[in-house]
Amino acid sequence: MLRGGIDLGGTKIQAAVVDAKGKVIGEARHPTPTTGGPADVANAMAAAMHEAAEAAGASPEDLAGVGVGSPGNADEKTGAVSDARNLPGWEGSFPLAEALQGDLGTTVRIGNDVQVATEAEFQLGAGREFSTLLGVFWGTGVGGGLIIDGKPWLGRGAAGEIGHMVVKRGGAKCPCGRKGCMEAYAGRSAMEAEARRQHEEGQKTDLFKLMHKHEKPRLTSGIWERALEHGDHLAEQLIDRAIEALGTGIASAVNLLDPEAVIIGGGLGVRFGDRYMDALTKEMAKHLFVDERPPAVRVASLGDLGGAIGASLLVSA
Numbered sequence: 001m002l003r004g005g006i007d008l009g010g011t012k013i014q015a016a017v018v019d020a021k022g023k024v025i026g027e028a029r030h031p032t033p034t035t036g037g038p039a040d041v042a043n044a045m046a047a048a049m050h051e052a053a054e055a056a057g058a059s060p061e062d063l064a065g066v067g068v069g070s071p072g073n074a075d076e077k078t079g080a081v082s083d084a085r086n087l088p089g090w091e092g093s094f095p096l097a098e099a100l101q102g103d104l105g106t107t108v109r110i111g112n113d114v115q116v117a118t119e120a121e122f123q124l125g126a127g128r129e130f131s132t133l134l135g136v137f138w139g140t141g142v143g144g145g146l147i148i149d150g151k152p153w154l155g156r157g158a159a160g161e162i163g164h165m166v167v168k169r170g171g172a173k174c175p176c177g178r179k180g181c182m183e184a185y186a187g188r189s190a191m192e193a194e195a196r197r198q199h200e201e202g203q204k205t206d207l208f209k210l211m212h213k214h215e216k217p218r219l220t221s222g223i224w225e226r227a228l229e230h231g232d233h234l235a236e237q238l239i240d241r242a243i244e245a246l247g248t249g250i251a252s253a254v255n256l257l258d259p260e261a262v263i264i265g266g267g268l269g270v271r272f273g274d275r276y277m278d279a280l281t282k283e284m285a286k287h288l289f290v291d292e293r294p295p296a297v298r299v300a301s302l303g304d305l306g307g308a309i310g311a312s313l314l315v316s317a
């Protein structure tokens with residue numbers, strides 16, 4: 001039976017219809033609304049799911065159910081999402097599953113976006129051969145997901161926040177308001193803020209020129225890649241700094257958990273994972289306590305659709 005999955009991101013909503021083997025047979029992508037509130041976001045999600053179902057030659061009510069990978073605090077039991085601060089007007093709690101169920105005419109299940117993407121890599125992607133792994137999603141922020149002995153580890157609901165492991169006490173200000181988190185050095189938002197600060201202080205860079213030329217509202221992973229191809233000094237320096245922070249934070253997590261594998265995903269991770277794999281594993285090696293058998297480090301293989309595929313796995317077929 002077919003299942004639906006929706007990856008709710010800060011910039012885009014990716015919907016997919018997946019068959020019993022985890023293969024995507026229909027998909028649709030909509031931009032995430034930047035104004036309004038949770039109800040508007042839910043409407044855009046439903047529209048994307050209708051479109052994906054149509055592309056698969058089905059309609060949403062034919063699906064076994066629809067899973068949603070959501071940012072913020074996603075309550076699997078109640079289907080409510082709270083504190084999704086990168087979404088418009090979403091400070092409080094909103095019954096997302098209920099709202100979508102009404103529109104889609106099938107059961108809707110909610111999970112954490114990063115955890116479901118980790119689950120997808122574990123079941124269908126780069127982590128298939130392992131039973132314990134750490135997913136690191138390097139994008140706007142840096143998220144983490146854990147599979148321990150074949151099962152997701154959620155803690156009390158907030159496990160996996162690897163982006164907020166401290167890599168430097170009293171260090172750079174993180175978007176979370178604290179200091180020295182890994183995300184303060186490696187998250188795309190933090191990297192953009194630092195690039196802007198240095199540019200305003202007179203540091204030469206093509207990053208913002210490229211952003212305007214390609215009509216992007218922010219420094220996307222594609223813009224960073226172009227800047228690197230131009231040999232842009234500031235871009236190189238900030239990516240190196242991000243890799244250093246990632247290596248430090250990931251190695252610390254490995255020292256604690258001793259996973260078989262680390263899967264690197266996310267917008268920046270998928271784009272730069274292969275290119276910077278050597279640099280990353282070298283940075284990790286500096287901090288690994290047991291250094292003779294480091295974990296396998298792999299780039300997520302489901303790419304952009306991993307989040308939606310993972311969300312579909314929330315539905316039992």
Ligand SMILES: [Zn+2]
Pocket residue numbers: 163164174175176177178179181183184
């Ligand atoms: Zn933080």
